[in-house]
Amino acid sequence: MMLRRPKVAIIGGGNVGTACAHQIALKELADITVIDIPERIDHVQGIVLEITECAPIDGFDVDLRVSSDYRTIEESDVVIITAGYPRHPGMTRDDLIEQNYKIIVSASERISEYAPGSIVIVVTNPLDAMAYAVWQVTGFSRKRVLGHSGCLDTSRYRTFISKELGISAEDVHALIIGSHGDEMVPLKRYTTVHGIPVSELLPAEKVESCIRRAKQAGTEIVKLKGVSAFYTPGSSITEMVESMLKDKRRILPCSVYCEKEYRVGGYFIGVPCIIGSNGVEKIIELELDGNELEALNASVNHVKSLVEIVEQLSSHEHSLPVNR
Numbered sequence: 001m002m003l004r005r006p007k008v009a010i011i012g013g014g015n016v017g018t019a020c021a022h023q024i025a026l027k028e029l030a031d032i033t034v035i036d037i038p039e040r041i042d043h044v045q046g047i048v049l050e051i052t053e054c055a056p057i058d059g060f061d062v063d064l065r066v067s068s069d070y071r072t073i074e075e076s077d078v079v080i081i082t083a084g085y086p087r088h089p090g091m092t093r094d095d096l097i098e099q100n101y102k103i104i105v106s107a108s109e110r111i112s113e114y115a116p117g118s119i120v121i122v123v124t125n126p127l128d129a130m131a132y133a134v135w136q137v138t139g140f141s142r143k144r145v146l147g148h149s150g151c152l153d154t155s156r157y158r159t160f161i162s163k164e165l166g167i168s169a170e171d172v173h174a175l176i177i178g179s180h181g182d183e184m185v186p187l188k189r190y191t192t193v194h195g196i197p198v199s200e201l202l203p204a205e206k207v208e209s210c211i212r213r214a215k216q217a218g219t220e221i222v223k224l225k226g227v228s229a230f231y232t233p234g235s236s237i238t239e240m241v242e243s244m245l246k247d248k249r250r251i252l253p254c255s256v257y258c259e260k261e262y263r264v265g266g267y268f269i270g271v272p273c274i275i276g277s278n279g280v281e282k283i284i285e286l287e288l289d290g291n292e293l294e295a296l297n298a299s300v301n302h303v304k305s306l307v308e309i310v311e312q313l314s315s316h317e318h319s320l321p322v323n324r
Contacts, residue, residue, distance in 0.1 A: 005062070006030035006245045009073035009115065011107045012083030013044030013066065015227070016123055019234030020080060021064060022051045027238065029245050030077065031063040038068045070110040076118045078241055079111050081134065082233075084124035096125050097306060101313050104130050108137035119279040121240055122147045123233060127180040128255050129306035131268040135257060136314075142257035143279040149180030150253025150270040151236035157186055157214035161198060164206050172198075175253055176214070177270045178299030184270070185295040186211045187286075240275055247277040256280050262288075262296060267303050269296075 008024055010017045013036035021032050036044045045066045052064050065072065073079060084100040104124055111120060111134075120140065122131040131147040138145065153176045162169035171194040178185035188207060191198040198207055213220070221229040243250040252275050258264035261283045262271060274281040288296060 006078075007033070007076045008241060008245075009033045009035060009076040009079045009118075011035045011073075011079065011081045011111075012124075013040065013047065014082060015230035016233045016237075017080070017082040018044070018047045018051070019230045020082065020237045021048065022054075023234045023238035024241060025051060025055075025060050025062050025064060026058055027242060028060045028062055029238070029242055031065075033065045033067060033072050033076070035067055035070060035073065036083075041066060041068050070114050073111070073115045073118075076115045078121060078244055079115050079118045080121045080123060080237060080241070081107050081111075081130075082123045083107055084130075097129060097309055098313065100124050100126075100130060101133060101310060104133050105137055108134045112138040112140070119144045119244060120146075121237060122255070123237060125180070126306050128268045128270075128303045129310050131255050132257075132307050133310050133314075135268070141279075143281075145257070146240075146273070146275075146280055147180065147255030147268060147270075148233065148237045148240055149184075149255050150176055150272075151239050152233055153180065153184050153214060153217075153270070154253055155232055155236055156217040157191075157210060160210040160213050161191065161193070161202070161207070164202055164210060165193065167193065175272060177253060177272070178296055179269060179303050180255065181302070182215050183295075183299040183302045184215055185292060185299055186214060187292060243275040244277060244279065249274050249276040249281060251275075251284065254280070256283060258283065261285050262300075264300050267300060267307060269300055269303055 008030040010021055013034045017034060021034055024032055034044055034048055048064050048066050083103050085096050120134055122134050124130045127147045127149045131145060135145040154174050157176055158172040158174050159169050161172045173192050175190040176184050176186045193201055218229055251272055253270050254273050255268045255270045256273055257268050259266050272284040
């Protein structure tokens with residue numbers, strides 16, 4: 001009997017969604033369905049057709065489809081929500097909350113209807129608050145809703161460290177926790193280069209410069225090209241998908257629901273997790289020092305302020321049930 005190939009659905013065929021589809025196809029991780037609104041379907045179909053035409057050269061064999069019918073996400077193992085308004089120059093991620101909230105609620109309702117057994121990766125900004133909304137609307141276990149931001153932020157930070165040192169980015173390992181934004185918390189003592197603490201290779205001011213750039217990396221890209229990043233988000237999402245579909249159980253920094261963990265008190269925040277076939281297999285709780293804990297608390301407080309807006313919007317629209 002032929003085994004079923006894993007299936008991934010991507011809601012939103014914009015730059016991030018199609019970049020993600022391309023990366024998943026290149027790794028032959030799953031068949032892919034990209035969902036978008038009817039008004040954009042021809043445009044998205046054109047991009048996906050172009051990705052499909054790379055197959056003979058890049059050597060991948062997966063089924064890539066485009067649809068505006070949510071019934072096509074049935075039996076998806078993983079659903080990735082990239083749909084939403086992108087940032088433009090002068091905007092922060094938080095500026096998108098009211099516009100993107102409606103999109104997130106609509107997508108979440110359809111995911112719970114047509115792909116009730118899936119794991120959901122949230123990409124839409126402001127990410128931590130949107131992950132909270134997805135978790136509430138779908139009613140899914142907290143293991144099956146997570147945001148991708150930590151992988152993205154850490155990749156950027158590792159890149160800047162490698163450039164400063166003039167060495168391969170593959171040898172740089174690092175960890176960023178906290179919210180996806182200016183309040184992210186890079187943990188300098190976990191930044192190493194092939195096991196060597198970065199403090200032995202770079203002066204403190206150079207490391208701090210890399211941290212500042214990592215915090216502003218998304219804004220830097222928006223200023224340069226006029227729209228949000230999509231190549232690195234596509235790669236970081238694919239890193240998570242691969243760990244799930246192959247049950248690799250990699251330790252990755254992701255935005256997940258924390259209650260007692262890190263004394264967060266019931267919000268989505270970036271922390272290191274073991275990611276496997278069930279989604280969030282385990283949250284890894286580190287012993288933070290005073291400065292790190294203070295920075296994380298500030299990050300959590302920022303997420304709380306965004307969740308308050310989400311709950312106000314929910315109350316107004318009567319669309320968020322209580323997750324049990």
